[in-house]
Amino acid sequence: MAELLPWQYALIGLVFVWSGFVRSGLGFGGAVLALPFLLLVLNKPLVFLPIISIHLLIFSSWIAFKGWRERKSQDVAGSNIDWHYLGQSMKVMIIPKLVGVFGLLTLPAEILSSIIFVIVIVYAIGYVLNRPFRSKRPWMDNLFLALGGYVSGTSLIGAPLIVAVYASHVAKHQLRDTLFVLWFILVAIKMVSFMIAGVDLQLIHQLWLLPCAFIGHLIGERFHRYIISNETPLFFRVLGSVLIAVSVVGILRQFALFIQA
Template sequence: MDDLQNWQYIAAALIFVWTGFVRSGLGFGGAALGLPLLLLVVDDALVWLPLIGIHLLFFSSITVSSRMQHIDWAYLKKALAIMIIPMLVGVFGLLTLPSEWVVVFVYLTTLFYACCYLFKFQIRSNNRWADHVLLMSGAYAAGVSLIGAPLIVAVFTHHVVKEMLRNTLFVLWFILVVIKLSVLWSVDVNFWWWHHLWLLPCAAIGHVVGLKLHDHLMAGDATRFKQVIGAVLVLICMVGLSAQFENVL
């Protein structure tokens, strides 16, 4: 991060504006929709995940600090009991798997989300076992790269009322990220603290805009918005995967 070219700094700043917007606007997806872009700038997830994680802690704290009564604590505790072990397994994978494998995992997982958005396929949870599979899969993906939100949201949407959904998810992300960052800190992963000084304001801009548009986005089904995101993400993932395969060959 200390020796990037000018275009990389500019790209990173704009992407963090985007992640802030998505996170506060939809209540989820900042990492899932931002990390694939960031990996085109520097293709190492361990560079970006501490930065994304610290931002998520900061902004989720601000968002829910005055809304603690609008959180479904009962379901949150139930879901965490299911998710904690897969989450830790995912973090272990992040630290032990080759960086290239993690990058490919991010792109393939995001490509799946992108296709769901593009073709209006909704990830659904219809029974208890499906709930468990989605929560565990989402927790593992969150452990590896913080991109498990769409799988987790598919379950929470059916168990948490709409008015409490975003705040409940923010608390969930806060807890999961605290666990993840604690593990990364314990193994001396670089958190790039100085870079927060210029990236936090970028994310703040997106965060404020997202808060203003949240009610508008939630008023409808946001289908068209997600379709556009899906189309762009498909292109980004194809470019990213092509670059990775070229490196291997």
């Protein structure tokens, strides 16, 4: 990023503030909602993906530990993480994840992404209308989880599809922290692939981008406490609205890439 101008650095810093806010506020979307804007500044995904991955590893660990410590200090029964569903879903996602990471199966990225975003929009509209889609067929949820796992292996855009399924099975107060543990596992696998491939992890840029993400994280924490303390319909409407926004941005980006081609 040495060739960038000062105003471009400023824009990248603001996008990482936004990324931290979204990630902390909802528990997902930090990569999908940030990447389109980052690529407008510098169209090199492999510059930003390692930075986002490291941020996710740091903040997911911190938030999960913080939630555990708060519940322990308050002597609250139960866990802030749904370990049962996390383990159950990982059994479905792990093989597609590894397949995606190592590139053992090649599917057209444009088609795959478009299918995911359409599915997510269907889920999200139900949340916005307070009529969340509840699959009565476990195989359907497993199909979506497997697809989300595969895409998270090839890139970092599988989160919306995974979240849409998780929101139907994990309690509201456990959803964010459970997702953070899941992201930690999935991103750790991705980071191993970066290191094996010799990708530059951009560690020098963590010195100024990590504080930017931290500012957004603090703002997102306040937002999360607000929506979690309100009635459930509000939480799911916010969740659904963000999922739709993510999907629309993704579809528009795929369309723009198609036009350029």
